[in-house]
Amino acid sequence: MQRYDVIVIGGGAAGLMCALTAGRRGRSVALLEHNARVGLKIAISGGGRCNFTNLFAAPENFLSAHPRFCASALARYTPQDFIALVEKHRIPFHEKKLGQLFCDFSSRQVIDMLLAECAIADVEIRCNCRVESVEKREHFSLGTNHGALECDSLVIATGGLSLPRLGASDFGYRIAKQFGLKLTTTRPGLVPLTFGDEDRAPFAPLSGVSLPVIAHADGASFSEAMLITHRGLSGPAILQVSSYWRDGASVTLDLLPQHPGSDWLLAQRESNRTALDLLEREWPARFAATWCARFAPQRPLQQTRTADLERLATLVHQWPIEPAGTEGYPKAEVTVGGVDTSELSSKTMEARRVPGLYFIGEVVDVTGWLGGYNFQWAWASGHAAGEVV
Numbered sequence: 001m002q003r004y005d006v007i008v009i010g011g012g013a014a015g016l017m018c019a020l021t022a023g024r025r026g027r028s029v030a031l032l033e034h035n036a037r038v039g040l041k042i043a044i045s046g047g048g049r050c051n052f053t054n055l056f057a058a059p060e061n062f063l064s065a066h067p068r069f070c071a072s073a074l075a076r077y078t079p080q081d082f083i084a085l086v087e088k089h090r091i092p093f094h095e096k097k098l099g100q101l102f103c104d105f106s107s108r109q110v111i112d113m114l115l116a117e118c119a120i121a122d123v124e125i126r127c128n129c130r131v132e133s134v135e136k137r138e139h140f141s142l143g144t145n146h147g148a149l150e151c152d153s154l155v156i157a158t159g160g161l162s163l164p165r166l167g168a169s170d171f172g173y174r175i176a177k178q179f180g181l182k183l184t185t186t187r188p189g190l191v192p193l194t195f196g197d198e199d200r201a202p203f204a205p206l207s208g209v210s211l212p213v214i215a216h217a218d219g220a221s222f223s224e225a226m227l228i229t230h231r232g233l234s235g236p237a238i239l240q241v242s243s244y245w246r247d248g249a250s251v252t253l254d255l256l257p258q259h260p261g262s263d264w265l266l267a268q269r270e271s272n273r274t275a276l277d278l279l280e281r282e283w284p285a286r287f288a289a290t291w292c293a294r295f296a297p298q299r300p301l302q303q304t305r306t307a308d309l310e311r312l313a314t315l316v317h318q319w320p321i322e323p324a325g326t327e328g329y330p331k332a333e334v335t336v337g338g339v340d341t342s343e344l345s346s347k348t349m350e351a352r353r354v355p356g357l358y359f360i361g362e363v364v365d366v367t368g369w370l371g372g373y374n375f376q377w378a379w380a381s382g383h384a385a386g387e388v389v
Contacts, residue, residue, distance in 0.1 A: 004030045004124075006389045007142065007151040009131055009171075011038030013378035014361025015157030016114040021386025022153075023121025030149065031118070032129040032142075039111035040166045041159070045375070050107030052086065053079040053379070054372035055099035062377065063243055063367045065184050069341035070366045070377060073349070077383040079376055089113040100371045134175055140356065153389035155349075155358040157382065160335025161186060162362075168329070172363035173338070179354045182340040184365045188332030189243035192234035193251065193323040202290050204230050209284045214254035215241040223257060228287070232323065239370050242326060243336050250320045255291075256282060262313035269309055271301045279316075295319075334374055338365040349385040358385045 008019045011033030019031040031038070042050055054061070057079050059071040083101070086093060091113060092104040103109050118125060126146055133143035140154040158172040173183055195204060207230040214223045215237040227235030238251075245251055259265075259282070268278060275296035280288035295315055297304045326332070339359045343351055349364070351357040360381040368374040 001141075001148040001150050002030075003139075003150045004028045005151065006030070006153045006155065007032060007140070007149060008155040008157055010155075010157030010159060010361070010363075011035070011125065011127070012041055012157060012159055012361065013039070013114075013375055014159075014382040015155070016118060017379050017382030018155050018157060018358075018360055018386040018389070019123045019125075020114065020117040020121045021383050022389050023118065023123040025387070027389065029121070029123045030151075031123055031125045032131060032144065032146075032149075033125065033127045034130045035167045036127055038125065038127065039114065041163065042111050043107050044166075045107055046102050048107055049102045049105070050110045051096070051100050051102050051372040051375065052093070052107075052110055053082050053101050053376045055079050055095070055101065057099075057368075057373050057376040061369045061373045063189075063336060064341055064365050066341045066365075069344075069346045070380070072346045073380040073384040074376065077380040079372075081383075082376070082379050085113065085117070086110070089116065098371055131171070134178065136179075136354070136357075153356045153358065155360060155385055155389060156363055157360050159362040160338060161329045162188065162191075162332040162335050164329055172359065176339045176343075176359065176363075179351065179357060181343045181351055181353070181359075184337040184340050186335050186337035188326050188329050189336035189367050190239045190333035190370050191242045191329075191331055192229060192232055192327040193238055193242055193245065193321075194232035194325050194327060196322050196324040199321065200231075202294060203228055206286050206290060209287050210235060211255070211283055211287060212257060213237050214257045216252040216254075217241045217249065218244040218246065220244040226253065231327070233321070236370055239333070243334070243367060243369075245323065245326075247325065250322050253319045253321060254317045255319055256316050258282065260317070262310060262317070265313040265316065266306075266309055268301050269304070269306065274298060274300055275304075275312060333370070334367050335362055336367045338363050341365050347384065348388045349381055350388070358389060360385050 005027040006029045008015045008031045023029045091109045130145045135141045142149040156172045206228045210227045213226040222237045222240035224236035276292040349358045361378045
């Protein structure tokens with residue numbers, strides 16, 4: 001039986017960061033990845049350029065049943081810390097918008113950087129390694145297709161259920177349950193929403209149309225672009241708000257954020273133009289025609305009652321959509337929910353009731369906004385565990 005100080009299961013962002021951090025401390029570390037290569041989710045992120053962090057990452061940008069849990073790790077490993085590592089490896093990068101940092105060329109550069117740091121730290125990386133059993137007596141014993149392995153500290157960095165085509169599974173949740181840890185309910189996050197029957201027929205033909213909106217759900221709001229798809233709604237604003245949306249609830253859309261309030265529309269009440277004439281100057285023409293055909297008076301505004309104009313102004317800024325659901329884990333960028341943070345130390349990520357067992361990254365009930373926040377949680381939580389395992 002081969003023995004290590006630390007075994008990290010999962011070769012994604014959190015697992016690689018934890019492994020290299022522990023290895024730097026002189027710990028003997030094995031990282032086990034069931035795919036043929038590590039970092040598959042890193043590779044496809046940011047359109048292949050890896051949105052590797054966000055300059056403004058803070059606890060307020062994360063969802064969790066215990067919202068302050070992530071604060072300690074985020075404070076001790078900041079975006080500037082990861083930027084310093086990127087700069088050390090001379091990887092050119094840029095800020096796209098809203099603090100989102102991307103590689104200039106390829107996400108492969110971030111993967112190669114992490115692998116290089118693992119090599120310097122003497123981390124042993126085993127790909128195509130499937131863990132078939134985990135037991136704990138005096139030490140952790142793992143049964144794998146590479147043979148029996150043993151360690152003092154076991155780190156679960158296997159992610160959530162999003163993007164199953166990349167090998168996502170419920171492995172981390174099963175290990176948590178095996179050792180008696182609680183889980184919060186999981187659901188797809190950062191995921192497109194699907195139309196209900198009432199909206200599908202008129203709006204699905206507008207697939208590809210995009211416009212700026214403010215999307216609201218469950219007290220959260222995001223001002224970004226909305227994209228209409230043949231099945232529903234996507235784009236940054238919708239992906240963001242999807243993490244807050246619950247089945248059966250509505251999403252409210254401000255379709256005219258550039259003209260807040262009702263004054264702009266009501267000021268046109270003496271116009272001989274129709275609502276469509278006005279709104280097709282603000283929206284893509286096909287969207288304006290479809291939306292106005294359903295919701296707007298067809299006569300000139302000067303012939304429209306003030307009460308009807310006020311109702312129209314309200315609807316423009318508070319259009320309620322009742323999604324039928326989401327595109328599910330195959331299209332979700334993250335999993336909301338996971339290992340209950342009340343079971344873990346916020347400083348070390350160690351399970352309070354199972355000494356030596358750690359959970360990091362997406363498998364934990366900490367979910368970031370779109371735009372580099374989830375990578376920053378991966379780096380921060382991986383680093384927190386790597387410092388102590």
